[in-house]
Amino acid sequence: MKFKLSGVCAALAAGVTVLAAAQVGAQELRVQCYSDGNECEVTGDIAKRFEAANAGVKIVIDKVPYKAVVEQLPVQLAAGEGPDIARVTDLGGLNKYYLDLTPHLGAARAKYWQDNFASTLDWFRANAADKGIYGLMSQLTVTGAFVNKTLFEQAKVPMPPATATWDDWMAAAKKVADATKTPFAAAMDRSGHRFAPLAVAYGARIFDDKGAPVVDAGYQTAVKKFVDWHKNGLMPKEVWGGVGGSQYRDAFEEFANGRIVMYYSGSWQVKRMDTQVTKAFDWAVAPAPCGPAACTAMPGGAAFVGLKRTKQPALVAKFLDFLATDANYKELMARTENIPAHLGVAKAGVTYNVSPGAKAALNSFVADVAKIAKPNYQLQGYRFNRAVFLPTAQRLGQAVAGEMSADDAIKRLTADIAEQVAAASK
Amino acid sequence: MKSSTARTPWFFLTPNLVIFGVFTFLPIAINLYYAFTGGVQLYPKDRPFVGTENLATLLDCGSYLDPASCKKDIFWRAVWNTAQFSLFQVTVMVLFSLITALVLNRKIIGRGFWRGVYFYPVLLSPVVVALIWKWILQREGVLNAVGVAVGVPQTLWLAEPGWAMFWVIFVSIWAHMGFYTLILLAGLQAIPADLYEAAQMDRASPWRTLTRVTLPLLLPNLLVVLVLAAIKAVQTFDEVFVLTGGGPGSATTFVVQFIYQTGFQEQVRLYGLAAAGSLLLAVALIALTLLQLKISRAEEAGERAR
Numbered sequence: 001m002k003f004k005l006s007g008v009c010a011a012l013a014a015g016v017t018v019l020a021a022a023q024v025g026a027q028e029l030r031v032q033c034y035s036d037g038n039e040c041e042v043t044g045d046i047a048k049r050f051e052a053a054n055a056g057v058k059i060v061i062d063k064v065p066y067k068a069v070v071e072q073l074p075v076q077l078a079a080g081e082g083p084d085i086a087r088v089t090d091l092g093g094l095n096k097y098y099l100d101l102t103p104h105l106g107a108a109r110a111k112y113w114q115d116n117f118a119s120t121l122d123w124f125r126a127n128a129a130d131k132g133i134y135g136l137m138s139q140l141t142v143t144g145a146f147v148n149k150t151l152f153e154q155a156k157v158p159m160p161p162a163t164a165t166w167d168d169w170m171a172a173a174k175k176v177a178d179a180t181k182t183p184f185a186a187a188m189d190r191s192g193h194r195f196a197p198l199a200v201a202y203g204a205r206i207f208d209d210k211g212a213p214v215v216d217a218g219y220q221t222a223v224k225k226f227v228d229w230h231k232n233g234l235m236p237k238e239v240w241g242g243v244g245g246s247q248y249r250d251a252f253e254e255f256a257n258g259r260i261v262m263y264y265s266g267s268w269q270v271k272r273m274d275t276q277v278t279k280a281f282d283w284a285v286a287p288a289p290c291g292p293a294a295c296t297a298m299p300g301g302a303a304f305v306g307l308k309r310t311k312q313p314a315l316v317a318k319f320l321d322f323l324a325t326d327a328n329y330k331e332l333m334a335r336t337e338n339i340p341a342h343l344g345v346a347k348a349g350v351t352y353n354v355s356p357g358a359k360a361a362l363n364s365f366v367a368d369v370a371k372i373a374k375p376n377y378q379l380q381g382y383r384f385n386r387a388v389f390l391p392t393a394q395r396l397g398q399a400v401a402g403e404m405s406a407d408d409a410i411k412r413l414t415a416d417i418a419e420q421v422a423a424a425s426k
Numbered sequence: 427m428k429s430s431t432a433r434t435p436w437f438f439l440t441p442n443l444v445i446f447g448v449f450t451f452l453p454i455a456i457n458l459y460y461a462f463t464g465g466v467q468l469y470p471k472d473r474p475f476v477g478t479e480n481l482a483t484l485l486d487c488g489s490y491l492d493p494a495s496c497k498k499d500i501f502w503r504a505v506w507n508t509a510q511f512s513l514f515q516v517t518v519m520v521l522f523s524l525i526t527a528l529v530l531n532r533k534i535i536g537r538g539f540w541r542g543v544y545f546y547p548v549l550l551s552p553v554v555v556a557l558i559w560k561w562i563l564q565r566e567g568v569l570n571a572v573g574v575a576v577g578v579p580q581t582l583w584l585a586e587p588g589w590a591m592f593w594v595i596f597v598s599i600w601a602h603m604g605f606y607t608l609i610l611l612a613g614l615q616a617i618p619a620d621l622y623e624a625a626q627m628d629r630a631s632p633w634r635t636l637t638r639v640t641l642p643l644l645l646p647n648l649l650v651v652l653v654l655a656a657i658k659a660v661q662t663f664d665e666v667f668v669l670t671g672g673g674p675g676s677a678t679t680f681v682v683q684f685i686y687q688t689g690f691q692e693q694v695r696l697y698g699l700a701a702a703g704s705l706l707l708a709v710a711l712i713a714l715t716l717l718q719l720k721i722s723r724a725e726e727a728g729e730r731a732r
Contacts, residue, residue: 090693237582238564238582238584241673242585242673242674243674244676244678244679245672245683245687245691246687247671247673247691384693384694386693387692387694394500397673397675398676401587401673401674420693423464423466424694
């Protein structure tokens with residue numbers, strides 16, 4: 001018995017020693033990742049190659065729902081907890097938790113990042129004086145309108161040209177809806193981000209001269225127009241009016257079920273369209289709808305950011321830099337069917353293994369990137385952009401539901417944005 | 427020896443007291459602290475003291491009856507929605523639970539089965555309940571499909587404010603009445619059978635037996651059910667949040683959703699305002715609990731007098 005006990009003890013001691021040694025030798029990075037499609041899986045595949053090239057390194061991809069990134073991660077970070085790397089969409093808002101990769105990259109690689117991600121590095125920064133490199137855009141998105149081509153053909157209504165305004169598109173979609181007995185002309189995802197291009201097209205500057213967000217005349221025009229489209233039955237009430245608070249709701253199901261002629265969403269829906277809609281009807285992406293001020297879209301996307309709380313900043317920078325290399329980034333874009341934010345990769349072109357329809361759609365979104373108006377870029381890069389987006393969804397939702405007039409919604413929206421920005425500045 | 431006997435209860439109570447302290451009293455204290463501090467910082471030490479500013483913001487109203495006149499209109503819409511929901515849901519649910527308990531207490535065929543049927547929804551997760559009903563009630567849902575098949579026009583059950591509130595109350599009653607029915611059923615079974623025999627011998631009508639025997643003896647259980655249901659109604663969140671998201675507009679936004687939205691959903695998280703909202707909610711819950719205590723004490727006093 002004595003022998004047995006001492007044997008067990010020796011085995012336990014050996015096990016603990018081996019485990020401890022493994023702990024000392026292993027370098028583990030935890031990557032919190034949400035996915036629109038297969039982003040986390042593709043990142044995981046690339047991470048395996050990183051592990052193979054760096055003995056003793058383990059990259060753990062923790063796949064989480066989008067809600068966890070939006071609602072739980074900021075609280076975790078504020079409490080000093082959280083992963084080493086996270087895939088986020090609130091690019092500027094979480095700036096104070098970011099790890100500046102610059103000192104870990106080395107001069108040559110830092111220049112590579114600055115050259116190739118010149119158009120998006122600002123989105124992560126706190127202010128104009130901030131020159132840090134904080135994250136890698138894993139997905140550059142552009143908003144845009146999906147059109148049910150089959151319904152247009154059945155109605156024998158020509159597609160509006162590239163210069164067509166939102167009003168032209170709504171009129172054409174209404175004609176198609178009437179001719180084909182489709183319940184609604186159009187729908188837009190319930191999101192202030194999606195509403196922003198409509199506002200800018202109708203003259204919204206989004207920011208005043210001091211750089212503070214403002215609900216100006218252009219924004220107000222767009223609000224009134226949007227509420228009227230719902231009142232007149234051009235848009236289904238349940239998308240914006242059927243949900244409470246500032247909750248997001250997309251209108252993909254409505255489009256996929258042939259209940260709307262035009263659907264305003266964004267490039268991240270292409271994969272879903274290709275797999276779920278193509279078999280039902282022909283669809284296409286319309287050029288960015290215009291207004292008196294601009295033909296514009298809203299940029300956006302998700303990014304992998306290093307977090308200050310990590311105990312292995314150099315390894316975080318090394319892994320993100322590995323993802324940012326031309327070959328890996330190109331693979332990430334091709335396999336996830338996303339638009340590259342890497343200028344070099346964009347210039348060289350990405351070969352997407354997709355259907356001709358999806359390819360045409362992606363090309364249409366890429367063409368819209370050049371049209372994006374300055375206020376849309378500024379809004380995307382604004383640290384508190386969600387303080388504009390979320391109240392927009394809430395107040396417009398109330399107006400669409402008939403709870404308040406468009407004018408009252410504008411007043412409340414103005415007050416909400418001012419309150420949020422003031423509180424954030426305290 | 428005596429002191430060791432005196433310490434024994436503490437020995438058994440301490441683990442529970444520690445858990446209670448950490449997970450109940452400490453959060454209450456933190457909530458109180460947050461309610462009187464401002465800013466967006468999470469750590470208490472980083473938060474500036476603002477006194478009663480958060481409470482004043484929530485209570486800043488032209489008229490409490492008109493949410494549009496309030497600075498935080500959504501909060502007051504949520505207050506009135508919660509009040510409306512609680513009033514209707516509790517009244518109707520207690521009434522239905524009572525009727526169901528009375529029926530299930532009789533010797534009917536398949537009594538065990540029916541008791542199971544009424545209790546079954548209580549076992550379901552609130553999220554599952556909400557998702558099932560959402561599937562039934564959405565525009566392309568089962569209810570509209572059946573309606574259209576028999577010639578009834580399609581209705582937006584969850585996108586019209588009146589209908590949305592109706593269905594929120596209905597679903598909540600469906601999901602919870604089994605629990606309250608069970609409490610009432612236990613109360614009914616505790617009423618001595620000889621009282622009914624005596625009533626029968628006196629040729630009392632069924633209605634008279636109900637009002638003079640059953641209901642008076644069931645009153646303590648009814649009071650418990652009423653207060654429990656009221657407290658639960660005021661705290662309603664998960665089912666409604668999944669079913670309607672608080673919409674259309676803010677037609678089914680309740681106080682707990684306002685607190686959650688203010689504290690956790692917005693980019694700029696106003697923890698102080700959310701904490702002040704939960705403080706006001708706590709006041710309402712304390713009032714309900716005190717009412718329960720008062721009624722049960724009056725009941726006990728009445729019994730002793732008899």
